[in-house]
Amino acid sequence: MLNVRDINVFYGDMQALRGISLEVKKGEVVSVIGSNGAGKSTLLRAISGILRARNGTISFNDRNITNAHSAGIVAAGISHVPEGRQVFPNMTVKENLEMGAQFPHMKKAATATIEEVYSFFPRLKERLGQNAGTLSGGEQQMLAMGRGLMSLPQLMMLDEPSLGLAPLLVSTIFEIIEKINQLGTSILLIEQNVFQSLKISHRGYVLENGTIALSGTGEALLENPHIRKTYLGL
Amino acid sequence: MGMDSTLAVQLLIQGVLLGGVYGLIAIGLSLIFGVMGIINFAHGQMMVMGMYISYWIFVLLGIDPYISLVAVAAAIFILGWLIQYTVVNRILDYPEAMQVLPLVSIGLILENAALMLWGPDHRSPQTALGLDSMWVGPIMVDTSRLIAFVLAIIITFLIFIFLKKSNLGKCIRAASDNRTGAVLVGIDVDRIYNMSFAIGAATTGAAGCLLVPLLPISPHIGHDFTLTAFIVVILGGMGNLLGALVGGVILGVAE
Structure with missing residues (x-):
């Protein structure tokens, strides 16, 4: 691949x-x-x-x-979840995830993908309206991975x-x-x-x-x- | 209410009204800085270009500056896009001191272009509402100042909604928040930079229209407004759009 x-x-x-x-x-x-x-x-x-x-x-x-x-x-x-997470600190958890879906087929699937991300990381669902900058390091890592999944990658x-x-x-x-x-x-x-x-x-x-x-x-x-x-x- | 306090309130209101427009000019500067870390030293000169376009549309076609505002904003949007595309995108990775000169030069080019095209004279068009005023109790308010303020607030509000809700607005915020993150999710950051600079430019162009009925236009008022916008942005916090509006009002009152 x-x-x-x-x-x-x-x-x-x-x-x-x-x-x-x-x-x-x-x-x-x-x-x-x-x-x-x-x-x-x-x-x-x-x-x-x-x-x-x-x-x-x-x-x-x-x-x-x-x-x-x-x-x-x-x-x-291919989605790249970078070192240091590189989330968008002044955007909410939900907006961060939405930003992961930049192309039409990703946007179409976004609502379903977000639910899937929440099933991997229930913590993110609890914090969806919170700014990413206020999350703990572990939560930011989850968010970075969740954002990476939003592009429906074949390779992560x-x-x-x-x-x-x-x-x-x-x-x-x-x-x-x-x-x-x-x-x-x-x-x-x-x-x-x-x-x-x-x-x-x-x-x-x-x-x-x-x-x-x-x-x-x-x-x-x-x-x-x-x-x-x-x-x-x- | 005594004579002195009436005068004080009147001056205060005049200041607040003008401050709204200062805020709008500064929001463009602040947006550009927030997204790219670039200070647009040609900002006031871009605004003057907007004023001239608005002026000529009024003189030649009889269309009021408040009406031509959208067309003028579009024209300055294109000017901003071209400046970003040809110059600013090439200097983004340079040290800050080296970013100053190209933008100052663009300001000088715009100023002298205006001088060549339209001469050094001060021009004050007699727009429909230019000298109107109205009385609110004992306080007199210039109608054109009031309209300028209201429109400035509306445009500011629209920019906020755009950044908060639209997809492009969210991508602009993402690129401003974390460039690497934006590149990695697949945002075309160069395009976002072009758009941000163009939107910042359009904002100052629109502010220029609002000022046409309020003060005489000449090619040389541009750098004063660059400075004004810069002060406002410092007052309100670099890259903080709401702060720019508040800073504008503070400066308007202080003047």
């Missing part, structure tokens, strides 16, 4: 990604793990068109989307959804990611919580210094001695 081939991404003169190739198949949960500054967020930004890939190709459902306009990528069915990319959340909430978020996946949305997940994310993943990639150092099934990676030592501290 998503096919990334040999992309190089630069910030000015600094190369952030070196020849990255990666694949997400339909129905999969795929994790990308790695330390701070390894290039994980850069990878998602390149896929969603915020950053340009200098070379290499990104295709989605066999369509070349390399360096396409962000709006076109959303329309094609999540950047550090558990960052800064209380442990109990972290488990809830991972359960919901699994649920979203079971309902048919493929997931590309970036996490520092290596254990939890590999546990729910079909496959995973390890990103180190801008290149893919390792890849394999979630289980295999969890048992890999390098990962156990470097990322799990075992």
Whole structure:
């Protein structure tokens, strides 16, 4: 479904990604793990068109989307739930969700999708008239995910959804990611919580210094001695 | 009521009425700043363009400024859109100090264009209601000031409704709240910026129409109004639209 081939991404003169190739198949949960500054967020930004890939190709459902306009990528069915949530603080929870549905077929489905989002995150329904800026960090994360679902994505990319959340909430978020996946949305997940994310993943990639150092099934990676030592501290 | 207090109340009312129009000018500036973080240093000059268009429509076609307001707002909307499209969208990522010069230059170009086209003379058209006034008890109110105030409030109210309820208005608020978030949900942020600048410009153009019966037009009054709008926006809080209206009234009274 998503096919990334040999992309190089630069910030000015600094190369952030070196020849990255990666694949997400339909129905999969795929994790990308790695330390701070390894290039994980850069990878998602390149896929969603915020950053340009200098070379290499990104295709989605066999369509070349390399360096396409962000709006076109959303329309094609990829939604990006960014690091730091990036909700609209001075708009209500409901308005934030409505903003997630920018294209006609999404708008048509919006009322039903909002109900579905509320079923994943009942908390959002309680707060629908409240400004997003007044929500707690966990609630904002739920809102960012809910907004991402409003575009009816075939592939949802999540950047550090558990960052800064209380442990109990972290488990809830991972359960919901699994649920979203079971309902048919493929997931590309970036996490520092290596254990939890590999546990729910079909496959995973390890990103180190801008290149893919390792890849394999979630289980295999969890048992890999390098990962156990470097990322799990075992 | 004594003579002094009557005079005081009268001045107060005159100030409040004019302040409504100041508020409208400033709302455009505030909207542009709120969405893009750009201070439109050509704002007053854009308003003067609106005044001239309104003036010529009155002189040549006999249509009152209050009527031509919609057409003038549309013309300044297009002017604003073009300025955003050709210049402002290219300087958004520059440091603030470097954003000042292009906009000041646009102001100078507009001012000198007006000077070339229509000369330096002050022009005061004799509109139908221009010198009318009415008495409310012992207080005298200029009719054209009252109309200007009422229309300014109505336009302000319409802008609020537009931003609150319409889809485009919500997208403008979203882009202003969080640019990255807006890009990621698929909003065409460049288009939103064009629209915001154009709407801000149209607002000041409309305010210009309201001022045509109230004060003589000349090419050089533009930068005074840029300054006025800037002061009002500072008083009301940068990017705060309601604050701009309140700030306008405060400045109107203070003058």
